[in-house]
Amino acid sequence: MAFTIDQRHRLIENGRLVTRIMSPAQNTGGAFARQPSILIVHFTYGASAKSSAEWFRDGPKKVSAHVVVDRDGTVIQCVDFDTAANHAGESSWGGLTSFNNKSFGIELANWGYLKRSGAGWSSYTGVPIPEPFIAPHKNGNPYLPTDAPIGWEPYPQAQIASAMGIAREMVKTYRVDTILGHDDIARGRKWDPGPAFDMARFRNQVLGDRAVDGPNTLTVRSPSGLNLRKGPGVSFDALELLSDGTMVEPVERNGNWVLVNVLDEAGIAQKTGWVHGAFLV
Incomplete structure (x- = not known):
C-alpha cells in the first residue's frame, strides 16, 4: 500500500x-x-x-x-x-x-477493553475475543477499581x-x-x-x-532536582521540579530534550512535560 x-x-x-x-x-x-x-x-x-x-x-x-x-x-x-x-x-x-x-x-x-465472559473475554456487545491482550491500563483500568490485568482486543x-x-x-x-x-x-x-x-x-x-528508542522507563538523576518544562528548552516555563529518583516514561526526543510522562510509585503516568536528557539514566 x-x-x-x-x-x-x-x-x-x-x-x-x-x-x-x-x-x-x-x-x-x-x-x-x-x-x-x-x-x-x-x-x-x-x-x-x-x-x-x-x-x-x-x-x-x-x-x-x-x-x-x-x-x-x-x-x-x-x-x-x-x-x-x-x-x-x-x-x-x-x-x-x-x-x-x-x-x-x-x-x-x-x-477496546473487554469484559469477562465465562472463562474468556468478550466485547461489551458480547462478541467473543479468543486471544485477548491481557494487561492493566497505565492510567488505571476503566471499569474495575483495581490495577489487575484485564482483556483488550x-x-x-x-x-x-x-x-x-x-x-x-x-x-x-x-x-x-x-x-x-x-x-x-x-x-x-x-x-x-x-x-x-x-x-x-x-x-x-x-x-x-x-522518537525515543530505549527502555520503557528512565530515572531522574539530579541531586538538586530537574525542571519539568512546557517545551524542549530552558526558555519554556517550568511546570515543577522533579526530585532525584523520579521515574519517567520517555515519549519523544527533540535534540537533547525528552518529552516524558512522570510516573507515580505504581508506574501510572501523572503528568507530562519536557526534561533535559542528560539527567536521565
Whole structure:
C-alpha cells in the first residue's frame, strides 16, 4: 500500500481516493486556524470501520475523526485534513488544551477493553475475543477499581501497517512530530488506544530517530532536582521540579530534550512535560 495526501487534503491509496464517508460540517470544528503537528490515536470501541464512520456521519453526539482504519487495513476518510475533527473532547497535555483544534485524529476499529465472559473475554456487545491482550491500563483500568490485568482486543498487523503508512504521510505532508494516545490527553476519561497498542514501536516506526528508542522507563538523576518544562528548552516555563529518583516514561526526543510522562510509585503516568536528557539514566 502507498498513501499520499493531495492538495485538497484528501487521502489517496495506490493512486485512488480512499473510501469517503464524510462527517457533516456541524460534526467538525471547521478549518484549522493553524496546521497541527500532533496526531492522536484512538480505538473506536466498536465493530467495523464502516459502522463507526456512519455513526460519525449520522450519530447525535457531533463527533468525528479524520480517518478510520479497519482490522483488515481498509481505510475510510471522514474529515479532510485541513479541517478540525471533533475527536479529542476535553483534553490537556504538555501545557496544551483543546486538542480538537490542535491535532489530527485517527481511529482504529477495535472493541477496546473487554469484559469477562465465562472463562474468556468478550466485547461489551458480547462478541467473543479468543486471544485477548491481557494487561492493566497505565492510567488505571476503566471499569474495575483495581490495577489487575484485564482483556483488550489485539490490533491486527494489517491495521497497524495502514495506520503507520498514513501517519508517515502525515509526517511528510504536515510535519507531524508528536504522536499521542487519547489516553495521554484525557487521562481518567479515555483509555484508547490502550495497552494492546504498542505506542513506542509505532512512534519509532513513524518518526524514526525523532522518537525515543530505549527502555520503557528512565530515572531522574539530579541531586538538586530537574525542571519539568512546557517545551524542549530552558526558555519554556517550568511546570515543577522533579526530585532525584523520579521515574519517567520517555515519549519523544527533540535534540537533547525528552518529552516524558512522570510516573507515580505504581508506574501510572501523572503528568507530562519536557526534561533535559542528560539527567536521565
